[in-house]
Amino acid sequence: MKTQLSHIALLEAEAIHIVREVAAEFERPVMLFSGGKDSIVMLHLAVKAFAPAPVPFPIMHVDTGHNFDEVIEFRDRRVAETGVKLIVASVQDAIDAGRVVEETGPRASRNRLQTTALLDAIEEHRFDALFGGARRDEEKARAKERIFSFRDEFGQWDPKGQRPELWNLYNGRHKPGEHMRVFPISNWTELDIWHYIRDDEVEVPSVYYAHRRPVFNRDGMWLGVTPYIELMPGEEAEERMVRFRTIGDATCTGAVDSSATDIHLVIEEVAATRITERGATRADDRTTEAAMEDRKKEGYF
């Protein structure tokens, strides 16, 4: 009798336990869904957690309006397949309503404006738990965050005042107006995600695989040529064989040179890579050493 689970099976069991715990204990949970591989795996786990019943909570896309077309198509297809309800929290709406002021210039990004759109949506829908697809291996500040992470009425994270978290006994108690961020795949690494995508045959948007695309180089990163970003003097567009390791706002998510056109080649590439995915591809984390910690304190996911 084989009674030892593989590490991937253990991670899956842990994540399903967490997702069910939230569904059982919260009144208005929602799952954040960006169309990136981590949120795709998280939604896949939610579908598995409640089968054969449907997922008992909606998903929410915080939409900067600066998307990869492939990702939006993918999102809408997944919504149709799973029957899950989709809520879109729009940064464009927040700009139009005068809630935030858009950055200007060639380095303009709506990444930071997502926090306002997110917090507004939490208030509007009175969400009490938000699933996020963050992983602890992504970034130093995330490595310190609990699986059930308390947010006060301003949506703020207090890294020094975190609740102790013991065994698998999660404490989601909170007062009205406060909420929990819950990270079911906290303990997964980038490679675990890809192994799981392979083993469970999870579909991800085509931009994760190597393809030809017009890009330009900025600060050592390949950024896609899109209508949302201005080229600076000296920057020139060229077509290259690239893939994306993360998917976020199209203006600050970089591509890497790659010939990995399928899942097996992607796993080989990820296993051999010597640069973290955020270091390679996220302009938003490069600002200061504590960039992520500062944004998380304000309510970022």
Next chain:
Amino acid sequence: MDLLRLATAGSVDDGKSTLIGRLLYDSKSIFEDQLASIEATSASRGDEHTNLALLTDGLRAEREQGITIDVAHRYFATPHRKFIIADTPGHIQYTRNMVTGASTADLAIVLIDARKGILEQSRRHSFIANLLRIPHLVLAVNKMDLVDYDQDVFLEIKAEYSQFATRLEVPDLTFIPISALHGDNVVDRSANMDWYRGATLLHHLEEVHIASDRNLVDVRFPVQYVVRPQSTEHHDYRGYAGTVSGGVLKPGDEVMVLPSGFTTRIASIDTADGPVEEAFAPMSVTITLEDDLDVSRGDMICRPHNQPAVSQDVEAMVCWMSEQTRLTAGSKLAIKHTTRWARAMVKEFRYRLDINSLHRQEDADSLSLNEIGRVRLRTTQPLLADDYHRNRSTGSFILVDETTNVTVGAGMIVSAE
């Protein structure tokens, strides 16, 4: 490939973060941009060596003060095994975070500074590791480079600790002399300590046998969530979803549902990938029963001849983690045990434990932050509980302050009746 969860504990400056940095660095789990970032920070601070501790000290305050505030989780893999490290703070006011980091660990590494020997914190951390029933303990005697790799220093610490450990119940204790800063006996064998014949730390972590640490005897399945599709296709489906806490369940097994006491058989064990022939800890599955019983979240599925206690009175060791309040006779708190919430009152305060001498202070009448003691609790609903030494999952609970909603206590059941 299997998974080992380990926790590291030690006093301030024992070099925990440096050790983890070394494990990640020497097992090639550190990325170039991470290394470049800490090299730059080390250089700007004027550190003599690249400060590997900067890899795990992620918060601004930690880097500024050079201490570890909170549990940091790190991940690395070798061809043999995948590892999750909980790096826990040694600073006294953050001891509660060690409990947080260590509660699910298979193995704990307690670091000792070879120059300083065994300190109060070393005893405290060893005792907590033992209280939490972490099955494997490694005493890593660090900074051997600063005592000229002297075997006598190592042997003295080993003898003193072994003396202390006779008062604990450690099933598996291993001593390893290391230098985290220079890498001796961490991943590669030390050329400076040819007197040491044992395994390097990483080799030990790869080989330690964890498969038999789980309870595969007592069937325990706390019901977490009731799955009722209410669709035409699955009109009559009623499944009980949860995580197996002990034993092995199979379709056809006779089972009892507590607290009702009704018996039935398992009709199927379902997962989204299809039915399975058996389920064991910690699988997440959905069980269907042959009879239509009223089962809800917080109930427990077990075997008729092997049941947990069903009791509103439990004796427990509690580690108190509140900065604001104390635990004393009459304290009322919320309690979470398996998938069940109830309220609990401290009926009797038995004793506080002196962590250094392990003496029971029976004249004490309360616990404050980081103190451990034994109490008798009365709960508003029966707990379906086992002794913690028999099952870490059905024997543990948390206590939550009903005003602030903060988790203030970690409990380990000594006996439920």
